[in-house]
Amino acid sequence: MKINPQSRDDLSAQIAKAIKDAIIQGDLIVDARLPSEAELCAQFQVSRPTVREALKRLAAQSLIRTQRGATGGAFVNRLNFKDAYAQHITTSTLLLSMNAVSFETACEARYALERACAPLAAHRRKAEHLAIMQAEIQHQSQPDLSDAAFCASDVAFHRALVDAAANPVLSYQLAGAVEAMQPLMNIVTFSARDRAKIIALHIRIADAIAAGNGLAADSGLVQLEQETLFLAKTIFDARSA
Amino acid sequence: MKINPQSRDDLSAQIAKAIKDAIIQGDLIVDARLPSEAELCAQFQVSRPTVREALKRLAAQSLIRTQRGATGGAFVNRLNFKDAYAQHITTSTLLLSMNAVSFETACEARYALERACAPLAAHRRKAEHLAIMQAEIQHQSQPDLSDAAFCASDVAFHRALVDAAANPVLSYQLAGAVEAMQPLMNIVTFSARDRAKIIALHIRIADAIAAGNGLAADSGLVQLEQETLFLAKTIFDARSA
DNA sequence: TTTCAATAAATGTCAGACAATTGATGCGCG
DNA sequence: CGCGCATCAATTGTCTGACATTTATTGAAA
Incomplete structure (x- = not known):
């Protein structure tokens, strides 16, 4: 690996970069x-x-994991999807909350990407995923659900x-894209009628996926996006008035 | 913030998590x-x-930046898109290279997502982006370009x-999704005819975007995906034979 | 042969010190 | 009174040395 001159970067940052590059x-x-740490020191x-x-x-x-004991040390970690998910969601959430990204922009990105999945999902859906979708629809239909719980179920x-x-x-x-929207959605309060509209669209989308009809699912997502945007606009207008 | 009992996690990991959650x-x-560090110690x-x-x-x-000197310390960093990009690309690249993701899977994801951008791009494209696309097409057309340079231009x-x-x-x-594909593409060697096909599709896509025709751009991307898959399949078949 | 304790190697944590950086302070001088 | 300059203080960056903890290995005893 490379050497570390007296640059303006921290030594620890330079060493981390050298190992990361490797x-x-x-x-x-x-x-x-x-x-071992002693060898790296030398x-x-x-x-x-x-x-x-x-x-x-x-x-x-x-990128690495450490292990104590005689045969311990630092090992290159196999980056798994689960860890990467968690990091990605954290970063996305903070990115949105710290950069004043408009609701419209985030919403557009989310639905554009989700629509990209629709034809594939319609083609490959397994009973497992259909069951989750149905269960969440049931869950969302409970009238005494809090807004936060409704959003979580939506996600x-x-x-x-x-x-x-x-x-x-x-x-x-x-x-x-999907999870990072949740904090933005949490500022919205849903009336019973709003929820009913959303649930109806969820049912339509789930049915389309179950039927293997990608186009219908896509059209459902388009309507859901419009509905979501309309809802948010109503809230924002009311708030600024 | 929370306390740190004698759990199985490192103290430093627990402290980092407490601050991160905050x-x-x-x-x-x-x-x-x-x-300051001294206060955090206490x-x-x-x-x-x-x-x-x-x-x-x-x-x-x-998540934070540090600054030396009298008014120095650690400050909460505004996560910007540039830093987030770099991290996301690194993670995605490693995720793909470490988890034996098939070329088909990565390719499918990439083009599905890119197709989601096509209608928006066709609608909003600025001269700036069209110019870059034209310039890259020109660049790709140089016959003495290395495969790696061709891939980079493609990205x-x-x-x-x-x-x-x-x-x-x-x-x-x-x-x-886009950048992480580059290492996977780098194992492919392009014949002059392969390159010509790809460039022709690039031209078609760029023209469609310039004309504001999202559907044509989408169809160009579909063909490009098929072409890419066919190319990769040919290479893999030849290699295993 | 099996079991268990001692050992060694490695990371985790601590204490204290010094260096380097940088804003704030106060002094003198015009 | 205002400006410039040296000094100071606060803070992070780094080093040294030590001890605690964990864990695989080794060797001795039953």
Whole structure:
């Protein structure tokens, strides 16, 4: 790996980058053991706390895992979809909340991506996903549900729709768009009539997916997007008045 | 913030999580200054290296930035699209390379998502994006281009297409899908005829976008996906024989 | 042969110190 | 009174050394 001159970057950041590059480049394969902290100290000519800070940076990105004991050490982690999901959702959520992204922009992105899944989902849906969608529709129909719980159920419904496309890459990329919308939706209060409209569209979409009709599912999503935008607009207008 | 019992997690991981939750929850807003390391030590009853490791974990995710000097300290960082892009692309790339995702799966996800952008791009494209697409087409047409350079230009073309949709959320979510494909494509060697086909489709797509014809762009993308899959299949079959 | 304790290696944590950076303070001088 | 400059103080960056904890290995005893 490379050396570390007196640049303006932290030593720990430079060391982390060097190791990260080695992983990306394939010089360090999955489950490979990194040199021990003492060896890394010698290699980079820095102290142990500095090396440790670098390793913690990598651990925070799930790039490595550490293990104590005699045969312990730092190992290149196999990045799994579950960890990547969690990170992606966190980043997406913060990105939206910190950058004043308009509701319209986020909504447009979400439905554009979801519609991309519809034909695949209609073609490949398994009983498992249909069951989740039905269950969430049932759940949403309970009149004493809080707005937050309604939103959470909405997200679960859409996640099942995305997962029905049976493409893990698609599910991963969409997780950010779908889940990150939840905080934005939580400011909306739904009247009983609003909920009924949304549930009706969910039923229509679920039926279309079950029937293998991608076009109908797509049209349902389009209407759902319009309904969502209309709802949000009503709320915002009322608030600013 | 919460206390840290003797759980099985590292202290630094627990502290990092506590601060991260505070940021997500909105208790720490953008540009807010965190307590100094010494104060955090007192608050969590741990030593300074432990606190520092926790802060480095957060810095690795661009959640905080640190500044030296009298008015220095750790500040909540405004997560910008640029940093989020870089992280997302790294994670996506590693996710694909470490999990034996098939070429077909990645390709399907990429084109499904890109097709979602096509109608928006056709509607909103600016001269800027059209110019990039034309320039990349020119670049790709140079016969002495290496395969890697050809792939890089291909990615640049598609990124311009995505950006033309003028939705930063969409661009962000798609960055992972488009860029992460590049390493998978790099194993393919393109004959002159293959390149000609791809470039012809690029021209067709660019023209459709320029003309504001979303449907034509979509059909171009469908053909490009089929062409890409066919190309990859040919390579893999030849390799296994 | 099996069981169990000692050992060694590695990470996790702590304490204290010094260096480097940078804004704030106060002093002197015009 | 205002400006410039040196000093100071607060904070992070890094180092040294030590001890605690965990875990596989080794070797001795039953």
